[in-house]
Amino acid sequence: MLTDKAFLQDLKQLTMHHYQSCAEYRLLVDGYGGLKKYQCLSELPTLSVNLFKMFDLKSVEDDKIVKTLQSSGTTGQRRSQIYLDRETASSQSRALVNILQSYIGKDRYPMIIVDHDGHLKNKARFHARAAGIQGLSIFGRDHFYALNNDMSLRTQDLEEYLNKHAGRPLLLFGFTHIVWQHFIKALEQGQKRLNLEHSILLHSGGWKKMLDQAVDNDAFKKTVSERLGIRRVHNFYGMAEQTGSIFVECEHGMLHESDYGRILVRKVSHGLPHEWPVAEAGESGVIQVLSSLPKSYPGHSIITEDQGMVVGHDDCKCGRAGRYFKVLGRVPKTLVRGCSDTA
Amino acid sequence: MTHHLLLPFDTTLDRFQNSELSLPFSEDVCQFVRDLSSALLKPGEHDAMELKALAYWFRPSQLERLQAQFTKTHDGHTALPVGTVFQIAPGNTDIQYMYTALLSVLLGNRIAVRLSSKQSGIQGELFNVLAQLLSQERYVHLRERMLFFRCDHDAEIITSLSTLCNLRMLWGSNESIAAIRQTMPASSAKDIAFGHRTSLSLVNAESLLDDGQLAQFVDAWLRDVLTFEQQACSSPKALVWVGGRQSIESARSRLYDAIERATETAPSNTFALHQTTVAQALTMTISGSLSSAGSIQFLQSSSSNASVLKHLTHHTGGGVMVELAYEELDVVADCLPRCQTLTYFGFERESLCDAFGLAGLSRFDRIEPVGSALEFHYIWDGYNFLHEFCKSIR
Numbered sequence: 166m167l168t169d170k171a172f173l174q175d176l177k178q179l180t181m182h183h184y185q186s187c188a189e190y191r192l193l194v195d196g197y198g199g200l201k202k203y204q205c206l207s208e209l210p211t212l213s214v215n216l217f218k219m220f221d222l223k224s225v226e227d228d229k230i231v232k233t234l235q236s237s238g239t240t241g242q243r244r245s246q247i248y249l250d251r252e253t254a255s256s257q258s259r260a261l262v263n264i265l266q267s268y269i270g271k272d273r274y275p276m277i278i279v280d281h282d283g284h285l286k287n288k289a290r291f292h293a294r295a296a297g298i299q300g301l302s303i304f305g306r307d308h309f310y311a312l313n314n315d316m317s318l319r320t321q322d323l324e325e326y327l328n329k330h331a332g333r334p335l336l337l338f339g340f341t342h343i344v345w346q347h348f349i350k351a352l353e354q355g356q357k358r359l360n361l362e363h364s365i366l367l368h369s370g371g372w373k374k375m376l377d378q379a380v381d382n383d384a385f386k387k388t389v390s391e392r393l394g395i396r397r398v399h400n401f402y403g404m405a406e407q408t409g410s411i412f413v414e415c416e417h418g419m420l421h422e423s424d425y426g427r428i429l430v431r432k433v434s435h436g437l438p439h440e441w442p443v444a445e446a447g448e449s450g451v452i453q454v455l456s457s458l459p460k461s462y463p464g465h466s467i468i469t470e471d472q473g474m475v476v477g478h479d480d481c482k483c484g485r486a487g488r489y490f491k492v493l494g495r496v497p498k499t500l501v502r503g504c505s506d507t508a
Numbered sequence: 509m510t511h512h513l514l515l516p517f518d519t520t521l522d523r524f525q526n527s528e529l530s531l532p533f534s535e536d537v538c539q540f541v542r543d544l545s546s547a548l549l550k551p552g553e554h555d556a557m558e559l560k561a562l563a564y565w566f567r568p569s570q571l572e573r574l575q576a577q578f579t580k581t582h583d584g585h586t587a588l589p590v591g592t593v594f595q596i597a598p599g600n601t602d603i604q605y606m607y608t609a610l611l612s613v614l615l616g617n618r619i620a621v622r623l624s625s626k627q628s629g630i631q632g633e634l635f636n637v638l639a640q641l642l643s644q645e646r647y648v649h650l651r652e653r654m655l656f657f658r659c660d661h662d663a664e665i666i667t668s669l670s671t672l673c674n675l676r677m678l679w680g681s682n683e684s685i686a687a688i689r690q691t692m693p694a695s696s697a698k699d700i701a702f703g704h705r706t707s708l709s710l711v712n713a714e715s716l717l718d719d720g721q722l723a724q725f726v727d728a729w730l731r732d733v734l735t736f737e738q739q740a741c742s743s744p745k746a747l748v749w750v751g752g753r754q755s756i757e758s759a760r761s762r763l764y765d766a767i768e769r770a771t772e773t774a775p776s777n778t779f780a781l782h783q784t785t786v787a788q789a790l791t792m793t794i795s796g797s798l799s800s801a802g803s804i805q806f807l808q809s810s811s812s813n814a815s816v817l818k819h820l821t822h823h824t825g826g827g828v829m830v831e832l833a834y835e836e837l838d839v840v841a842d843c844l845p846r847c848q849t850l851t852y853f854g855f856e857r858e859s860l861c862d863a864f865g866l867a868g869l870s871r872f873d874r875i876e877p878v879g880s881a882l883e884f885h886y887i888w889d890g891y892n893f894l895h896e897f898c899k900s901i902r
Contacts, residue, residue, distance in 0.1 A: 189792040196791035196798040196807070213785040220792060433780035435771070436800045441780075451777055470781060496777040499737060499826070 166486040167424040173206055175457040176465055180209060183463035186224035189216075190463040197437060207429055207443050211453055211466040217245035217406050225250045225461045235292040236405035244292065245405055250461040257409030257458050260425040261300050267423075268399055268413050269304065269365050275330045276305020277323075279339025279348045281312045293405040294340065300408065301367065305336040311348060318351040327359070334363035337395070340370035345380065349392050360394040369401045369411070373495060382418065402492055406464050410456040412490075415483035419476060422487035427455040430475050430490065431468070438468055449474040449493055470496045511659035514623065515635050516642070519652055521665065524620060525672055527652035529589045532615045532898065533575045540647055541566050541610055547637050554637070556630045558602055565884060566610060574614070574886065578894050587898040589616030590698070591674040596666075596688060598679035598702075599624030600739045600825075603634055607884040608677065608893065613653060615897040620655040620669050667691050675896065678702065700896065702741070702889055705848035706820045709744040709878055710840065712854025713751030716759040725853050726766045728879025732851060734803065735882050737779065739825035742849040742874070742881045746820055746830040747806075750840060756833050764801035771802035779803075779827070786826040793819050794830065803827050817845045841868040848889065853878040 183190045184200055194200060194210050203209050216222065223230070229250040236245035249257070284295035302308055309326045313319055339348065344366070352359065366389060375385065386398050402420050403411035410426030422428060430444040431451050444450040452473040459465045472493040481489045513519065530537055548554050548563030564570075578587070593612045597605035605621055612619045623631070635656070642651045659665055661684075670676060670691045678685050678701040685701045693699050709729065716722045732744055749756045775783070787805045791798055794816050796809035808831045809816045816832055823830070834840045837855070841864045844850070850872045852860055857877075861869060869875070873889040886893045 192792050192795045193788055196788075196796060198797065213781065213788050215785045216788055216792070219789055433777050434774050435768075435802055437798060437805070438780075438784050440800075451781065468781065468784060472777065496781055499739075499778055499782045 166422075169206060169427070172424075172427055172455075172457065173203070176206065176209055176455060177203055179457065179460065179465040182460065183224050183465070187222055187463050189220050189222055190224070197439070206427060206455060207431075208439055209455070209466045211438050211468050212463065213438075214245070214404070214406055214467050214469050217247060217462075217464070218243040221246055221248070222462050222464075223248040224463055230461070234296055234405050234408065237293045247405055247408075247464065248462050253459060253461040256460070258300065258303075260409040260423070260458055261411065262303065264411060264413060264423045264425065265301075265304060265367070268415070269336070269367070269397075273304060273306045274334050274336040274365070275307045275309070275326075276302070276336045276338065277309050277311050277326070278302070279311050279337060279344045281314045281316065282310040283314055293408075296405065296408060297340070297369065298338070301338045304367075305338075311339075312343075316343075316347050318347060318355075320351075320355060320357075334365070335361055336365050336367070337361075337393075338367045341368045341372060341385070341400070342370060342374040344368050345375060345385065345388075349388060352392055358392055358394070362394050362396075364393075364395050365397040365399065366393070366395045367399050367401065369403060371495070372492075376494065386418075404454070404467075404469065406467055407454055407456045407459065409458045410454075415481060415485060415489070417482045419481050419483070419489035420491065421481070421483075421485050421489050425457050428473070428475070428488060428490055429453040429455070430473055444475065446475050446477050451496060452490075452492065470498075472496055511657050511663050511665040514656040514658065515639055515654070516651055519655065521668055523652045524618060524655045525592065527618050528649060529591065529618060529653075530616045532578060532587055532589065533571075534616065536646070537614055537616075537650065538571055538575075540641065540650055541571060541614060542568050543641055544610075544637065547641065548634075554633060556633070558630055559634060562603060562606055562634075565607065571614075574611075574894070577886070578615075581892070581894045582898070582900065586901045587615075588901055590897060590899050591617060592669075592672060593617045593619040593675045593677065593897065594669040594673035594693075595619060595621045595677045596679060597621055597623050598741075599626050600741075601736050602628055602630055604740075604884065605679075606634065608888075609654065611886060611893055612897045613650075615894070617675075617897055618653040618655075620657070620673075622666065622669075623656060623658050625658055661687065670694075673697055676700070680704070698896070700891065704821065705741050705846070705873070706746075706823065707742050707744050707847055707849035707851070707881065708746045708748055708820075708844065709851040709853070709881075710748045710750065710855070710860075711759075711852075711878075713749050713755040713759040715854025716762055717755065721854070722762055722766055725878060726763070726770050728877075729851075729853070730767065730770060730803075731879055732881035733829065734827060737782070737825050738827055740882060743825060744829075744849070744851055744881060745823040745825075746816070746832055748840060748844070749831065749833040750835070750837050751833075752835060753833075760831075764799070764806070767804055768802040771804070775803060783826040783828060786824055787828045790819075790823060790828060790830065793822065796830075804829055806831055813843060817843070820845075837863045841865065844868075844871060846871045848872070849874040849876060849881050851876050851878045851881045 184194050197210055230248045231251050232249040232254055234247040278298055284298055311323055389395050389398055400414040401411045412420040414420050431441040431453050432444045434441050449472055452469045452471045455466050473490055475488050475490045478488050479486050545563045545566045548559050609619050609621055670693045675698045676693045678688055681704045685703055787798055790807055794809050794811050796807045799806050805828045813832050
């Protein structure tokens with residue numbers, strides 16, 4: 166796997182590129198005293214994830230933009246706008262393939278998408294949920310959307326699909342709370358159990374709704390095993406602001422870095438974000454994600470609103486190199502908001 | 509379309525509207541407010557600073573002063589309550605709406621307050637104390653005069669209350685005020701709006717070269733800045749230095765050091781992330797150089813002062829201070845935009861007023877010494893509530 170040192174070189178180049186190509190990014194870096202000789206990843210300027218909701222941050226001409234990705238968000242909330250050119254879009258896809266294949270292999274299994282099929286209508290501008298589905302669809306074949314538009318389970322059609330592929334391992338993908346609420350719980354209500362031995366479940370997405378119901382990762386996996394018969398479950402952590410360089414959960418329940426994506430856990434302190442100390446293994450803090458993929462927008466180093474903890478480095482039981490970590494939840498939002506909000 | 513009553517939770521709009529008014533400063537209402545104040549001031553209970561401040565503001569000696577001022581204000585005629593007051597509270601300042609609510613009741617009115625959807629522990633605590641007091645037999649007639657509720661923007665209750673109120677007070681962004689104003693109050697009603705505005709602190713650089721004054725300033729100024737995480741309209745968003753370049757540089761460096769010493773506790777994740785977002789967003793808009801001093805991040809802008817001041821309305825708090833510098837007070841007077849609160853340090857109030865003149869002064873809704881940015885006063889944003897909550901009768 167790429168060393169931190171080599172990864173740093175990539176990111177330094179990206180920093181310089183975005184400094185030259187994105188006006189707002191340049192203003193910020195100048196605000197921090199201009200480009201520096203960054204000696205390690207933690208010294209790189211890093212952007213608050215919220216900035217992508219407030220500014221149109223691009224490092225390419227408008228006519229080079231082929232796709233605009235939006236983060237998911239509740240109605241009324243502003244969404245991140247992520248501008249992709251051909252190069253960035255395809256490097257994100259390639260990275261995704263590379264990363265996932267190292268966990269699920271190269272075979273393309275029949276695939277169940279635990280969602281409805283209405284997301285992919287607008288190919289030029291879509292949000293994270295659509296991007297996730299489209300991005301991951303290439304890993305499977307004979308795609309089956311398990312839900313109707315109203316999120317109800319297509320029980321009959323599912324049964325037919327499963328019969329058609331009886332005995333074969335399947336690939337399942339969905340967002341965590343959708344898999345839980347509209348697939349697992351729906352099967353539970355219908356008192357159905359599936360026996361999908363040798364199949365793989367990929368899932369991603371916030372745990373907040375799950376934790377509200379007191380369902381953590383262990384409980385989720387246990388229920389998946391009981392209700393679906395699936396024992397190969399891979400959660401992954403990613404975001405619209407850095408698609409492609411996802412962090413995948415290994416067989417031992419740890420999220421891992423890749424050649425394209427690194428993570429630093431920062432302990433907030435007074436001072437500018439690149440001055441915050443890097444947490445030691447076992448210490449929790451705010452997650453900063455770094456990616457060598459964003460070329461058309463300055464998203465290569467981002468401070469998220471997630472709390473997490475690096476568990477170790479290079480010595481995970483699964484044998485993979487690099488940092489391995491856990492996401493612990495969201496940082497609570499500021500309790501009070503500006504005058505403009507009388508919601 | 510529905511609403512959620514908070515206090516009392518079992519009343520109706522009819523009962524509210526039919527509740528009896530009282531004469532301004534009638535003894536039973538005064539006693540109620542005194543009781544509320546002492547309940548909140550009880551040692552060991554209700555630690556929150558906001559509750560103590562509220563209780564302190566409505567203490568007996570202050571009530572006496574208010575009453576004396578009221579009598580003076582309405583000398584030569586009689587003042588009666590306007591009747592029904594409808595207040596739409598802002599989402600950014602916790603229980604500040606309670607000042608105007610209690611004041612309006614003291615002046616004899618009934619008041620309905622629509623609260624923002626943001627829950628706050630302090631609010632809950634306050635309502636518990638209120639509910640307890642109101643459950644007493646002697647305050648039974650007051651029970652229906654104060655109504656606190658939550659609802660969506662388009663709830664019917666907003667239309668109903670707008671139609672039957674005599675005075676409507678709105679806090680919010682210009683957009684949300686425009687939206688609510690789609691519902692006009694009754695033609696004889698007053699409609700007062702406090703839109704989104706910004707505030708500044710004006711500092712005489714030389715005054716901070718003195719140790720004693722510096723210590724005094726830091727304490728008071730941090731209170732103005734960090735309360736409500738700098739998100740109130742009255743929270744200063746910019747520090748306007750007045751003085752020669754050398755004085756300002758020295759003052760600035762002394763100030764940064766003093767703030768670092770005064771704010772040693774590490775910030776929460778929530779505060780740090782919000783601060784980072786605001787600081788970075790401002791830098792991308794205004795441009796300048798960012799530095800950090802304890803809990804505060806300073807942005808020394810490289811744009812023209814005029815440009816900076818224009819963009820200040822986008823500042824959403826979080827402990828980020830934009831710095832501007834002027835050589836002379838006279839020049840400042842002509843440059844500052846309309847803003848809500850101007851706090852000052854190192855100037856005599858009179859010399860400020862002289863320098864600003866009528867034209868300059870009319871740009872501010874409030875002018876207060878540093879440290880008092882968020883203190884409630886019955887003279888607020890250019891309005892005198894002792895007047896507004898009453899109607900005059902010869």
